[in-house]
Amino acid sequence: MQVDADPFPSEELNRGEVSEPRASASMILLRDSGAGPEVLLVQRNPQQSFMGGAWVFPGGATHGEDRDERATARRELEEEAGIGLPGDAELVRYSRWITPAEVSKRFDTHFFLAEAPEGVEAAIDGAECVDALWIRPVEALDAGARGELMLVFPTIKHLEQLAEHESVAEALVTARARKVAPVQSRVLVEGGVAQVLMPGEPGYDA
Numbered sequence: 222m223q224v225d226a227d228p229f230p231s232e233e234l235n236r237g238e239v240s241e242p243r244a245s246a247s248m249i250l251l252r253d254s255g256a257g258p259e260v261l262l263v264q265r266n267p268q269q270s271f272m273g274g275a276w277v278f279p280g281g282a283t284h285g286e287d288r289d290e291r292a293t294a295r296r297e298l299e300e301e302a303g304i305g306l307p308g309d310a311e312l313v314r315y316s317r318w319i320t321p322a323e324v325s326k327r328f329d330t331h332f333f334l335a336e337a338p339e340g341v342e343a344a345i346d347g348a349e350c351v352d353a354l355w356i357r358p359v360e361a362l363d364a365g366a367r368g369e370l371m372l373v374f375p376t377i378k379h380l381e382q383l384a385e386h387e388s389v390a391e392a393l394v395t396a397r398a399r400k401v402a403p404v405q406s407r408v409l410v411e412g413g414v415a416q417v418l419m420p421g422e423p424g425y426d427a
Contacts, residue, residue: 242319242327246293247280249315249379250304251389252337257357258389260380261343262370263301264352271326275371276361278379279304279350280330290331302353303344310335313396316404318375321417323408332379334396336389358384374406374417 250261260278267274279301283293291312299305306312312333320327343353356364358380365372372380386392407418407425418425 239322240325240327242329244283244290244293245281245328245330246283246290246297247278247330247332248294248298248312249278249332249334249383250298250302250337251334251383251392252355253389254355254357258383258386258392259355259357260361260383261302261304261337262354262356262361262376263343263345263350266349266351269349272373275373275376276354276365277373277376278332280332282328291333294331294333301345301350303346304337304341306335307338310338311393313393314401315396315399316379317401319403319405321406321408329403330375334393336393378419
């Protein structure tokens with residue numbers, strides 16, 4: 222997949238020793254609509270040095286007080302979107318992505334899938350995140366292609382998978398059956414154009 226020379230906005234490509242990825246987690250929150258499932262995206266503050274202006278799933282780095290990755294995902298959803306999930310809410314492990322070694326600031330991110338409480342709406346504090354929206358995955362992808370939403374590579378790939386589902390229940394059933402293994406893409410830059418390669422694609426192991 223060829224993208225702009227900066228597939229991870231505001232991030233410098235690593236020119237030296239590979240940095241260690243920091244543990245983190247993100248929440249993919251879904252709700253049903255008449256046209257199919259909608260996903261919650263939040264827009265990071267454009268003034269932030271890391272992915273400023275990008276539309277992403279609520280998430281962030283794991284802190285010492287977090288019991289596990291699920292606790293991180295819950296906390297970040299509440300901090301960034303003002304949404305607290307009930308204690309018995311099911312969080313299904315969906316994927317695990319590791320930032321490419323070619324990027325300076327790296328994360329080892331666990332993504333979790335959950336159904337939104339009925340009638341819940343996001344409440345953005347305007348600091349770390351400045352906006353939020355519920356949107357069907359295919360509509361988010363189309364908006365990204367038109368340049369209306371800044372989407373980073375991992376978000377795009379997750380939206381492509383989520384777009385295959387016709388209901389939240391179907392997405393959760395599929396997620397429960399997934400075998401989650403770490404995914405680490407590669408970034409190759411030639412002539413000012415970055416090519417992001419997924420494991421198994423031609424040139425990944427070169």
